[in-house]
Amino acid sequence: MDNKFPGKDISQEDLKDKFPLSSSLNKKKIIKISKDISFGGNNVPIISGPNGIENRDLIFKCCEVLEKNKLKLLRGQIYKPLTFPYRSKKYFEAGDKGLKILEEIKKNFDVLIVSEVMEEEKLELMNDFVDVFQIGARNMQNFPLISKTARYKKPIILKRHFGCSIRDLLGASEYALLEKNEKVILCERGVSTPHTHRSTSRFMLDIQAIPALKDYSCLPIISDPSHACFWHEWVEPLALGSLAAGAEGLMIEFHPDPRNAAVDPLQAINFDEFTKLIKKLREISKVLKKEII
Ligand code: PEP
Ligand code: MN
Numbered sequence: 001m002d003n004k005f006p007g008k009d010i011s012q013e014d015l016k017d018k019f020p021l022s023s024s025l026n027k028k029k030i031i032k033i034s035k036d037i038s039f040g041g042n043n044v045p046i047i048s049g050p051n052g053i054e055n056r057d058l059i060f061k062c063c064e065v066l067e068k069n070k071l072k073l074l075r076g077q078i079y080k081p082l083t084f085p086y087r088s089k090k091y092f093e094a095g096d097k098g099l100k101i102l103e104e105i106k107k108n109f110d111v112l113i114v115s116e117v118m119e120e121e122k123l124e125l126m127n128d129f130v131d132v133f134q135i136g137a138r139n140m141q142n143f144p145l146i147s148k149t150a151r152y153k154k155p156i157i158l159k160r161h162f163g164c165s166i167r168d169l170l171g172a173s174e175y176a177l178l179e180k181n182e183k184v185i186l187c188e189r190g191v192s193t194p195h196t197h198r199s200t201s202r203f204m205l206d207i208q209a210i211p212a213l214k215d216y217s218c219l220p221i222i223s224d225p226s227h228a229c230f231w232h233e234w235v236e237p238l239a240l241g242s243l244a245a246g247a248e249g250l251m252i253e254f255h256p257d258p259r260n261a262a263v264d265p266l267q268a269i270n271f272d273e274f275t276k277l278i279k280k281l282r283e284i285s286k287v288l289k290k291e292i293i
Contacts, residue, residue, distance in 0.1 A: 009167050010216050019170045019217070021177035022184070026218040031183045033132060033155055034112055036293070037072055039185050039249050040220035043293045044285060046278065047114050047132075047157075047222075047251045049075030051263040053094045056101050061256050063109040065271050069278045072293065075251065076102055076113035076130070079122065080263060081138045092262035096122075102129035114157060114251075120148045127152055137161045137189055137227075141168070143175045150179035157251075159187040159224070162203050166212055173219060186213055186221045187251065188242075190228025202230045205238050210245040222249030226267045232258060235269050236277050243284055252277070 005011060015023040030040040037045055048066065053059045053076060066074055078098025094101060102113055112131040117123055118139065126133070132155045139145055140161040149156055156176050160169045169186060176184045188210060190203030197204050205228035213221040223245075225238035239250055255261045258268035269277065282292045 004215070009165060010170075014167065015216065018167075019174055022170050022173045022217050022219050024214075024216055024218055028218050029182060029220065031155055031185055031220055034072070037112065039155075039222065042290050044243060044247070044281075044290050045073055045249045045293050046071050046281070047073040047075055047249065048254055048274065050077075050255045051075075051253055051261055051268060052077045052080050052092065053098050053101055054092060054262050056104060058256060059101060059105060060108065062254070063105060063111055065254065065274065066111055067109065069275060070293075071278070072110070072112055073132070074105065074109075074111040074113050075253065076105065076115045077134075078102065079116055079118045081116070081118060081136050082263065096125070099125055099129065102126075105129075117145070117149055120145055123149060123152060127154070130154070132157055132185075135159065140164060140172050143172070146172060146175040147179055150176035150181035150184075153181050153183075155183035155185060156181065157185045157187050157222070159189045160191075160209070162190055162192045166209060166216065169213075170217055173217075184219050185249065186217065186219050187224055188213070188221065188228070188247075189224040189251075190230075203228050205229060205242070207238075207241055207245050210242065210247050214246055220248040221246075222251060223247040224251040226251065226253035226264075226269075230264070230267045232267055232269050232273070235267065236273070236280070239277060240280060240284060243281055243288065243290075250281070 032038045078094040080093040114132040115130045116134040134157045137159045223242035253268045254274040255268035
């Protein structure tokens with residue numbers, strides 16, 4: 001390959017020496033999650049659900065919406081990296097009690113569960129019910145956690161920290177790949193806003209990261225517009241834009257009563273909005289010769 005990126009943060013040497021496993025010098029990876037779900041090919045899987053599992057009833061309703069929309073990947077978050085430590089009705093995580101709910105979901109629905117791991121001590125417990133481990137933005141550089149999670153040999157979604165470069169993200173992905181777990185999916189979830197957006201948004205979707213990561217890396221790249229913009233009305237345009245920009249999957253937050261969600265009530269869309277969005281994504285995906293699954 002020519003020196004494709006002259007003067008860029010990522011050089012040809014980086015591709016060979018710093019990211020030998022995740023770089024685009026390798027064959028593009030298609031990551032199989034189940035018999036009919038994979039990331040990185042012509043399918044665009046949607047991972048969706050509430051910010052966190054608040055209770056059994058709520059998550060069962062969400063699973064029904066997934067089934068109605070013929071989707072298979074559920075956000076089943078039980079451990080939450082909350083910015084403030086105070087727990088009240090508003091600041092909530094299911095915690096260990098959520099494991100039982102994950103078990104019930106598995107018994108009642110044909111869905112695959114994506115769930116964030118915060119501490120290595122929970123890996124063994126989660127492993128029984130979780131199909132895809134998520135390493136959240138805040139733990140993107142928790143290298144021991146990444147390595148230990150990778151040893152479970154399940155697919156990993158690695159979210160880019162809002163202050164980290166693409167180079168940093170690829171460096172972090174190598175820790176998983178070095179454990180001989182090839183199933184790493186990168187996720188763009190918004191970066192800290194420059195002064196131009198500071199009064200309108202907490203984070204900003206770095207849509208350019210999608211083509212950039214496809215240039216630099218062999219790993220699939222997905223987009224999380226909900227966490228990026230933090231504002232429900234912008235989720236649809238950013239989801240459509242991500243798909244058009246080449247995202248190989250999307251993570252979308254929805255909730256039966258978004259404004260009363262226990263966590264991040266401003267970013268979730270409701271059931272109707274979600275169903276309409278999936279319909280639009282399906283229409284656009286036809287033009288792109290992709291399939292929303
Ligand atoms: C999440 O997906 O629940 C989450 C906390 O996202 P992020 O790590 O991107 O903030
Ligand atoms: Mn959040």
